[in-house]
Amino acid sequence: MESVDRPSSVAGKVMAILEAFAPGGVRLTLTEVCRRAGLPLATGHRLVGELTGGGFLERLPDGSYRVGMRLWRIGAQASAATALRELALPHMEDLYEVTHENVQLAVLSEHKALYLERLRGPRSVPIVTRVAAELPLHATGVGRVLLAYAPEAFVDEVLAEGLSPHTPHTTTDPARLRACLAEVRRTGYAVTNEEMTLGSCSVAAPVRDAGGEVLAALSLVTRRQGADLRRLVPAVLGAARALSHDVATHGGSTEWKDLA
Amino acid sequence: MESVDRPSSVAGKVMAILEAFAPGGVRLTLTEVCRRAGLPLATGHRLVGELTGGGFLERLPDGSYRVGMRLWRIGAQASAATALRELALPHMEDLYEVTHENVQLAVLSEHKALYLERLRGPRSVPIVTRVAAELPLHATGVGRVLLAYAPEAFVDEVLAEGLSPHTPHTTTDPARLRACLAEVRRTGYAVTNEEMTLGSCSVAAPVRDAGGEVLAALSLVTRRQGADLRRLVPAVLGAARALSHDVATHGGSTEWKDLA
Structure with missing residues (x-):
């Protein structure tokens, strides 16, 4: 799903980044995440880094990203x-x-x-x-x-x-x-x-x-x-x-x- | 799990809010979310509102919140x-x-x-x-x-x-x-x-x-x-x-x- 609207608030940007993974079975490069989320690379890089640090995303050995265990756990719990x-x-x-x-x-x-x-x-x-x-x-x-x-x-x-x-x-x-x-x-x-x-x-x-x-x-x-x-x-x-x-x-x- | 560190960045605050729901089976009032996430009520209110608008949280008829279908779906997919x-x-x-x-x-x-x-x-x-x-x-x-x-x-x-x-x-x-x-x-x-x-x-x-x-x-x-x-x-x-x-x-x- 391509994002058309560019999210303006930071919370909106965080959600747009996570939504980039919604189509499923997905590993995305940073560039793909930013394109889907409608974000400039610098902003995307910073936020993806924060989400990875918090376990909401995880970085694979090949440099791509996927949804992390923390996010799965929160969704699955509640x-x-x-x-x-x-x-x-x-x-x-x-x-x-x-x-x-x-x-x-x-x-x-x-x-x-x-x-x-x-x-x-x-x-x-x-x-x-x-x-x-x-x-x-x-x-x-x-x-x-x-x-x-x-x-x-x-x-x-x-x-x-x-x-x-x-x-x-x-x-x-x-x-x-x-x-x-x-x-x-x-x-x-x-x-x-x-x-x-x-x-x-x-x-x-x-x-x-x-x-x-x-x-x-x-x-x-x-x-x-x-x-x-x-x-x-x-x-x-x-x-x-x-x-x-x-x-x-x-x-x-x-x-x-x-x-x- | 009580949060001790107060998150400083907005992305950190968003993650802290979502983490508030990690203990499971949880419906939280806005006050409880803010206490667990270590956020002032005004900040929490704004961010919870944004997350609810995006389907990451949902507001129940009694005014409490729980994790929304969007978040479940992203976690479950990927x-x-x-x-x-x-x-x-x-x-x-x-x-x-x-x-x-x-x-x-x-x-x-x-x-x-x-x-x-x-x-x-x-x-x-x-x-x-x-x-x-x-x-x-x-x-x-x-x-x-x-x-x-x-x-x-x-x-x-x-x-x-x-x-x-x-x-x-x-x-x-x-x-x-x-x-x-x-x-x-x-x-x-x-x-x-x-x-x-x-x-x-x-x-x-x-x-x-x-x-x-x-x-x-x-x-x-x-x-x-x-x-x-x-x-x-x-x-x-x-x-x-x-x-x-x-x-x-x-x-x-x-x-x-x-x-x-």
């Missing part, structure tokens, strides 16, 4: 993402044990599905998700669920951005996508067939807070298709319901508000 | 912790499936064991670990392994801090701990019996990089004891070896240097 992930993990493990398929948990993040957790077994189908990755809403099972229960205005915004094809099977027609979303609301789950990746299908179900608001989606991603795929629906619905129950018990809707 | 965790998860899942016990992955963080990941099943023994939590080296299985392969000077430092008792069974005698560490090096694994928590025992083994350096420890935590506990040793050793192989394949020792 965010709402971690709280939901901690509640979800036992249910995700149960679902994995029953199915031996990829199990995923995602929330809305702007116009994307942000993956909070993923369990993946040695025999599961290879998938494109990584923890903290973002994938399109219209082409993924979790995204379809999150979109189905989002406000109408939000759906309009996503449709206005255009529905990019990821495989020949991706739903790119707005009217057809709206029909799919209505079907999700009617049945309570989403099924996608090779819309994100060829050979991968998914079943996804909503996770709700105490007030019934959908705040996350849980899914299986598998090679199975057709009737064999649909046999997974009860397991996904059961795990999503069990997690919803835990969410409702472990804090009111205010706790999770920012995730919904 | 750090060495995440890279190791991604490699480890399939092996941890295998170990969980075979044993149905708690499975944990930890690295050294100053004089503590920092937990990068934990799998915990519905039937596992309750444990005190959380992801990103830090526990004492001398009283945990993973800590015993990390300590056993650390430089002698590091062991001296840890012993100089004193060995706090967590249960009546904690090894608090330095000579006895040194004997335990020698035993770990001789056998290649550590066994602890209710030294951190009554009713919980552990088996832990080292994860090595391509150069043979120990960079992490993998463990099972269980109710089992004695011969029944020792029956878990081959599974832990096998998983740690398989993970070490993956680590060696997926990047040289420079990749993981900061974790060791």
Whole structure:
């Protein structure tokens, strides 16, 4: 993500530097950090040095930088993402044990599905998700669920951005996508067939807070298709319901508000 | 953790504010943030406002703050912790499936064991670990392994801090701990019996990089004891070896240097 605005305050510059690493799996040279953050080299050099000294970034032997353990630890300790992930993990493990398929948990993040957790077994189908990755809403099972229960205005915004094809099977027609979303609301789950990746299908179900608001989606991603795929629906619905129950018990809707 | 030094630069102040949330599970009022960060209220108010605007912190309906999704995402995307965790998860899942016990992955963080990941099943023994939590080296299985392969000077430092008792069974005698560490090096694994928590025992083994350096420890935590506990040793050793192989394949020792 290229930064367009040049941050003016020092705190803004620090955030812009850290944001430079958000696209993931990233090691950046000082020059790349400054370019992404929209900072002059001298300013970037000084701030990157301070962040490295504090363990927020780390400098690798080849001179490039990546996110440091301190930053990971602060994020992993305290965010709402971690709280939901901690509640979800036992249910995700149960679902994995029953199915031996990829199990995923995602929330809305702007116009994307942000993956909070993923369990993946040695025999599961290879998938494109990584923890903290973002994938399109219209082409993924979790995204379809999150979109189905989002406000109408939000759906309009996503449709206005255009529905990019990821495989020949991706739903790119707005009217057809709206029909799919209505079907999700009617049945309570989403099924996608090779819309994100060829050979991968998914079943996804909503996770709700105490007030019934959908705040996350849980899914299986598998090679199975057709009737064999649909046999997974009860397991996904059961795990999503069990997690919803835990969410409702472990804090009111205010706790999770920012995730919904 | 109370901050003693008052940070002087703005970047230092931003890091001090974020560090205020490191102890975990934390929601803080503005006053608490400023006290922990060693900042005057006016400065803290301005910077916390900026960090909240950028999604690095979030303000809850009761006016308190916690770490925001942006910070979680940056940390989860790019750090060495995440890279190791991604490699480890399939092996941890295998170990969980075979044993149905708690499975944990930890690295050294100053004089503590920092937990990068934990799998915990519905039937596992309750444990005190959380992801990103830090526990004492001398009283945990993973800590015993990390300590056993650390430089002698590091062991001296840890012993100089004193060995706090967590249960009546904690090894608090330095000579006895040194004997335990020698035993770990001789056998290649550590066994602890209710030294951190009554009713919980552990088996832990080292994860090595391509150069043979120990960079992490993998463990099972269980109710089992004695011969029944020792029956878990081959599974832990096998998983740690398989993970070490993956680590060696997926990047040289420079990749993981900061974790060791």
